[in-house]
Amino acid sequence: MKIDASKPLEYSTEENSNKIFGFWVFLGAEIPLFATLFTVYFVMVDRFASGPSGSELFEIGPVLIETFLLLTSSFTIGLAVHAMRLGYKKAMMVFMALTLLMGLGFIGIEIDEFFTYVHEGATLQTSGFLSSLFVLLGTHGAHVSFGFLWGTAIMIQVWRQGINPATANKAFIFSLFWHFLDVVWIFIFSFVYLKGLM
Amino acid sequence: MDLEKFKVHGEPLIYGAMISIALATIGILVGLTYFKKWGYLWREWLTTVDHKKIGVMYILAALLMLFRGGVDAIMMRLQTAAPEMKFLDAQHYNEVFTTHGLIMILFMAMPFIIGLMNVIVPLQIGARDVAFPRLNAVSFWLFFFGAMLLNISFVIGGSPDAGWSAYFPLASLEFSPTVGNNYYSLALQISGIGTLITGVNFIVTILKMRAPGMKLMKMPMFTWSVLITNVIIVFAFPVLTVALALMMFDRLFGSQFFTMANGGMDMLWANLFWVWGHPEVYIVILPAFGIYSEIIATFSKKNLYGYTSMVFSMLIISLLSFLVWAHHFYTMGQGAMVNSFFSITTMAIAVPTGVKIFNWLFTLRKGRITFTTPMLYTLAFIPIFTIGGVTGVMLAMASADYQYHNTMFLVAHFHYVLIPGAVFAVIAGFHYWFPKVFGFRLNERLGKHSFWWIVISFNVTFFPLFFLGLMGMTRRMYTYSEESGFGPLNMLSFVGAVGLAIGFVLLVYNIYWSTRYMPRDTTSDPWDGRTLEWATHSPMPVYNFAIVPKVQTRDAFWSAKQDNMPLFEDKITKIHMPSNTGKPFILGVIFFFLGFFLVFSMWIPAIVAGVGVLIMLAAMSFDRDHGYYISVDEVMATEKKLMRGETV
Ligand code: HEM
Ligand SMILES: [Cu+2]
Numbered sequence: 094m095k096i097d098a099s100k101p102l103e104y105s106t107e108e109n110s111n112k113i114f115g116f117w118v119f120l121g122a123e124i125p126l127f128a129t130l131f132t133v134y135f136v137m138v139d140r141f142a143s144g145p146s147g148s149e150l151f152e153i154g155p156v157l158i159e160t161f162l163l164l165t166s167s168f169t170i171g172l173a174v175h176a177m178r179l180g181y182k183k184a185m186m187v188f189m190a191l192t193l194l195m196g197l198g199f200i201g202i203e204i205d206e207f208f209t210y211v212h213e214g215a216t217l218q219t220s221g222f223l224s225s226l227f228v229l230l231g232t233h234g235a236h237v238s239f240g241f242l243w244g245t246a247i248m249i250q251v252w253r254q255g256i257n258p259a260t261a262n263k264a265f266i267f268s269l270f271w272h273f274l275d276v277v278w279i280f281i282f283s284f285v286y287l288k289g290l291m
Numbered sequence: 292m293d294l295e296k297f298k299v300h301g302e303p304l305i306y307g308a309m310i311s312i313a314l315a316t317i318g319i320l321v322g323l324t325y326f327k328k329w330g331y332l333w334r335e336w337l338t339t340v341d342h343k344k345i346g347v348m349y350i351l352a353a354l355l356m357l358f359r360g361g362v363d364a365i366m367m368r369l370q371t372a373a374p375e376m377k378f379l380d381a382q383h384y385n386e387v388f389t390t391h392g393l394i395m396i397l398f399m400a401m402p403f404i405i406g407l408m409n410v411i412v413p414l415q416i417g418a419r420d421v422a423f424p425r426l427n428a429v430s431f432w433l434f435f436f437g438a439m440l441l442n443i444s445f446v447i448g449g450s451p452d453a454g455w456s457a458y459f460p461l462a463s464l465e466f467s468p469t470v471g472n473n474y475y476s477l478a479l480q481i482s483g484i485g486t487l488i489t490g491v492n493f494i495v496t497i498l499k500m501r502a503p504g505m506k507l508m509k510m511p512m513f514t515w516s517v518l519i520t521n522v523i524i525v526f527a528f529p530v531l532t533v534a535l536a537l538m539m540f541d542r543l544f545g546s547q548f549f550t551m552a553n554g555g556m557d558m559l560w561a562n563l564f565w566v567w568g569h570p571e572v573y574i575v576i577l578p579a580f581g582i583y584s585e586i587i588a589t590f591s592k593k594n595l596y597g598y599t600s601m602v603f604s605m606l607i608i609s610l611l612s613f614l615v616w617a618h619h620f621y622t623m624g625q626g627a628m629v630n631s632f633f634s635i636t637t638m639a640i641a642v643p644t645g646v647k648i649f650n651w652l653f654t655l656r657k658g659r660i661t662f663t664t665p666m667l668y669t670l671a672f673i674p675i676f677t678i679g680g681v682t683g684v685m686l687a688m689a690s691a692d693y694q695y696h697n698t699m700f701l702v703a704h705f706h707y708v709l710i711p712g713a714v715f716a717v718i719a720g721f722h723y724w725f726p727k728v729f730g731f732r733l734n735e736r737l738g739k740h741s742f743w744w745i746v747i748s749f750n751v752t753f754f755p756l757f758f759l760g761l762m763g764m765t766r767r768m769y770t771y772s773e774e775s776g777f778g779p780l781n782m783l784s785f786v787g788a789v790g791l792a793i794g795f796v797l798l799v800y801n802i803y804w805s806t807r808y809m810p811r812d813t814t815s816d817p818w819d820g821r822t823l824e825w826a827t828h829s830p831m832p833v834y835n836f837a838i839v840p841k842v843q844t845r846d847a848f849w850s851a852k853q854d855n856m857p858l859f860e861d862k863i864t865k866i867h868m869p870s871n872t873g874k875p876f877i878l879g880v881i882f883f884f885l886g887f888f889l890v891f892s893m894w895i896p897a898i899v900a901g902v903g904v905l906i907m908l909a910a911m912s913f914d915r916d917h918g919y920y921i922s923v924d925e926v927m928a929t930e931k932k933l934m935r936g937e938t939v
Contacts, residue, residue, distance in 0.1 A: 111422045115495040118525060122487060126529035129566075133537065133548070133559065140554030142547070217546045221554030224546035228537065242905065246912050263912075 096258060101178055103265035105258050116266045120273050127277050130229045134285065137225035144219035147226075147289025150210060155202050156286045160278065162202075163237075166195035167275040170268045177264055182256055186248060189264070192271065193244045196237050203234045226285070233281060236274055243267060296470060296891060299449050304383075309446045338871040340424040341833055342409045343728060345431050349406030350721070352435055354799070356399040357714075359442065361795060363391035365788055368752070372785035374773040384769035385452035386471065390441065392455030397479065398438040400575040400709070403717040405434075405489055408517045408578065411724055412493065414824035414831065415511045417502025417840040417847075422495040424869040425911070430485040430492065432879025437482025440886045444474040448890065451475035454767065456564055456619075457538070459549035459557040464542050470890050476539040477886040483531050490524030493517060502823070504842035511822040511846070512588075512601060516581025519605050520574050523612065527570040534563035543892060558623065565616035573612040575709070577605055579716030580647060583669045586723055587651050589818050590666040591658025594846065597650040604643035611640050621689045622696045630689035637687035644680060648673060663818070664738035668719035671746045672711040679707030682757070697767075700760025706753045718745075718798065726817045730829045731809040733801050741797035748790025755780040755787075821846035826858055828933040834866045834921060837930050863926050869918040878907045 096105045104110045138147070173188035207227070210216070217227045247267055251260045299305050323329050336344060366387055370379045379387065413421055421427050444450040451471040453462035462472045497518045501510070510518075538560070540546040547555040580601075588595045595601065617625060617633040651673060660666070682704040686692055695701060726732045764777050771777050815829040826848045827836050840858040844850040851858045885900035 111495055111499050114499060115422060115491055118491045118494050122491065122525045122529050124529075125526050126533060129530050129533040129563065133533070133563075136556065136559060137548075137554065140556065142552070142554040144554075217540070217544055219547070219553070221547045221550075221556060224537075224540065224548050224555075228540060228546070242909075243912070246909055250913065259915075259917075 102256065102258050102261040103177075104262075109258055109262040112262055113266060113269075116269055120269065123273060127232075127280075130225075130232055131280065131284065134225045134229045137221040138289075140221035141223070142220035144223055145213070145215050146222070147285070148291070150213070150215055151286050151289050153286070153290060155206055156282065159199050159202050160282050162195040162199045163275055163278050166192045166199075167272055169195070170271045174265060174268050177256055177261055180256060182251065185256065185264070186252060189244060189248050189251075193241055193248070196241050196244070196271075200234060200238055200241065203230065203237075229285070230281065233274065233277055236277075240267070240270060240274060243270075297447050299446060304379075305446060312446060333873070334871070337876045338428075338873045340428050340869050340871055340875075342413050342421045342424065342427060343831065345427055346406045346409030346411075347728065348431060349402045349409060349434070352438065353399050353403035353406060353717075356394050356402070356438060357795065360391050360394040360399055361792060363387045363394070365792060367391065368781075368785040368788040370769060371771070371781050373782060374771055374775070374778050376770060379769065381769050382452060385454075385767070386445070386450040388767055389451045389454050389457075389471075389475075390445070393441065393451070393475070393479075394438075396455065396571065396575065396709075397482065398434075398441065400713040400717070401486065401571075402434055402438075403721075404520075404575060404578045404713070405430075405486070407582070407717060407720045407724065408493065408513075410728055411720075411824055412514055412517050413496065413500070414727070414827065414835055415514045415822050416497060416500060416505060417823050417836060417842065418496065418500040419835050419839070419866065420500075420869070421492055422500060423492050425872055425875060426488055426492055428872070428875035429878060430489040432875045433485030433488070433882060434482045436879040436883035437478045437480075437485065437886070440481065440883055440890075441474055441478035443887075444471060444478075444890075448474070456568065457560070458564075459538075459541075459560040460551050462538070462560075463549060464545075465550075472538070473542055473890040476535045476542065477889055480532065480535045480539070481882050481886050483528055483535070486524060487528045487532070490521040490528065493521045494525065497521075502840045502842050505847070508599070508602070509842060509845050509847075511581075512584035512595060512598070513578070513581035513822075515602055516577045516579075516584075516605060519609050520577045523570050523574050523577075523609050526613070527567045527574070530563060531567040531571075534560065534567065537563075539889070543889065558620075561620050561623065562616065565619045566613070569616045569619070570609075570612045572709075573608060575713040577608065579672075579712050580605065582716045582720040582723070583651065583672060585822065586665045586669045586719055587654050588846070589723075589820055590661050590663060590669075591655050592819070593654055593658045595650070596653035596656075597646070598845065600646055601650055604646045607643045608640060611636055611643075615640065618687060618689075618692075621692045627689075634687055634689040638684055641680060641684050648677065663722075664733070664735055664742055665719040665723040667739065667742050668715045668722075668746075671742075672715050672719075675707060675711040675715075675746075675749070679704060679709075679711065683708060695760055697765055698760035699756040699764045699766055702766050703753050703756035703760060706756075710749055710753075715745075723818070724824070726812050727815075727824055727829050727831065729806075731805060731811050732817055733805045734809060737797060737801040737804060741794050741801060744790055744794030744797060748787045748794060751787030752784050752791060753787070755784045759784075816848075819852075821849035823848055823858075826851065828930075832929050832933060833868060834926065837863050837866075837926050863923050863930075865923055866921045866926060867918055868921060870916050872914070872916070874907060874911050874914070878904065878911075881907060 095107070098105070100110075104113065169188045170192045173185050173192060176184035176188055207230075210223075215223050217224055244267055247260070247263050251264060254260055323332060336348065339345065366379060367384065370376050370384060409421070409427070413419070449469040449471045451457065451462075451467075451474055452469070453467050453472060457472060457475055460466055462475070497510075497514060537546070537548045541548050541550065541555075547553040549555050549557050549560045551557060584595055584601060615633055615637045617629060618637045621630050621633070662670075682700070686695060686701060686704055722733055722738055759777055759780050762777065764771065764775070812829055815827065816825045817829075818825070823840055823842070826840060836859075838859040838861050840847065841860060842858075843856055847856075847858060850856045881900055881903040885897060885904060888894075888897035888900055
């Protein structure tokens, strides 16, 4: 493996830079995926049949906490990458752990929110609106949950093998994924919750 | 658990299929054991990450599916050959045209093309491999097991029956209560994920791994077409992913996306399906344009006319392909303005396509043409595809479409586009590149026999359908009365379908015959080729090129031969290769079971399989195998052996 010392570790081999580019292309595919889900949601948003509408259902409190957690975690994953570039393994681990914990908190609140909805009689089966809401939020939530597992796997590898071109590459790609989820959440926050509450 | 659900009732045909599947499986298992080939199969094929072998497996699977889809086609033509036929009942006919369409497009045409692109694209760009060899294996196995999942539906539980477009509410639980459309949503989902990964893989491969000197505008046309196709894949397949997921939620969990009550909206499905479905048609046709461009240039001994306009016309076609989807449902009440928009964008596609046709004709003009089998397919493609295109423009006129909508005219049109546009192309490419992979040509005489059978029978099969359509015979109709007068033309069409089948059998016989008797090729360049794939040995070594070529002109190998521009100047150095892995195969198997359990709503096994998927992904993440090196001595030894034509 040829290592190019003039580049950051995560880009330092040809394989590494291909992987990063490939992941950008993959995120290119995630955009139409979420765009489609949003479109479906916008088509369905007024179709609540006999079920509740968004303004009856949404509560701003938990959503603000979710937003806070996710935005902060996007910041801490940035710090983790920064620490990684400086070669501070311990700091990197701490920041990644913080990121994942906040992700876990996010998932916890989302699950609680889903339970509340279902408790209030708003289920996946109730109306077109609720079906699209659950699937949009659920897809994002599933991404976060998957990210939690993925990030944990990477932490184990960094912990065992230290910061090297392979692990740095994985951690960096993970950070791209995490930032992307953050961006999607901002759209959900604005166009689902804020707009729904209006 | 309700075992009744697994049973498919009735017909001797289905029992026949069950028995033949069981016998074939037992035969393969016994054969492998008897000839002690398990190890070979595992080491050389199931665990391979070599793009050439993966390509070959794609093509084998696609050929198999060609026959599966072909049997469906013959059954349909037989059923409609005469009025009031009693061969298939209505339900069975529905299942057959659905699986026929699905298999032909998703499990035959597209994988055939992906197979050719796997084999050829890295060679054409002078690369040693694709960007992510192991992911490539994942792609293949997901495609393969997705296809298998759909195929077992015929004997376990029943096939999808709402057409390949699976319109709602017809495809909903209410109107289609068997598990058939569960298979649809899961089999397509699994193989679709594989396709998406292929898309990512080849975009990176083509953009980042070209030989030094190969600028984008020096790439061979086939590689260009593949690049554009993969961009379409990356943008279109996520839409299918979502559509299929929503379908699954509706059918398995009672959500209300496409229902008629509770705020659902059936037209949402039609829109999502065709936002993916129309570009999908171009995913199978653009690479065909690339294949034909290579073949025409090679066998006219001329540079491709209008290279730049060829590239731009493909780019324009790919953009337009996303803007035309609603021409599939003009008659479903979307208003005149909307119809006009989609009508105009649809017709606009004829312009760049016309540019390509003229470029091919100009390339042929004054060329030194040799009529090889691949060239014959190419020459036949041009007029037949033009008929398909012209009838397409007729259909694109929204007002006129109220007349032909869902008649046999449409069926004739899309077969006139898809068969020359995709099937002839992959067969032509198959004949053209076969010697590269196996080191000998297919027999030309047999090839031409099969060509004439296929081309003539094709027209006999489908030309009558234009008239049947104009006479008012609708599509997807399993029988008709004597008085309708549809009988004679349908009989003619059946005769043509039998001729087509003979042509395809001859093609396969040619593979068998040529493997046994054709002389081995010692030049590695049987057609006097132009692009880099002909610059390495046939069959090519695992590392493709001992020395990475340096490119200066468009048809680099042609310049090397004509103008003595050296390609290989560096010294041989050790070569890095990825090592084999069984994980992609195992992942595919687990996905197969996951899909199967979900089809039958067997939740606990499904959860177990889902956890299995996560475990395999983790196993792949923790894998620390960074491949191996082939030493300079080994490379030299291989090169020597290949040079003397001693193929192994
Ligand atoms: C090899 C000879 C073939 C024959 C004889 C044949 C015959 C037919 C017939 C009779 C139908 C219409 C059934 C009906 O509407 O009642 C049909 C539908 C269809 N065919 Fe083919 N076909 C052939 C090859 C292909 C190929 C190569 C492709 C694609 C690459 C293809 C794609 C389709 C599709 C998408 C449908 C529509 C299915 C639906 O209505 O859901 N066919 N074919
Ligand atoms: Cu279309």
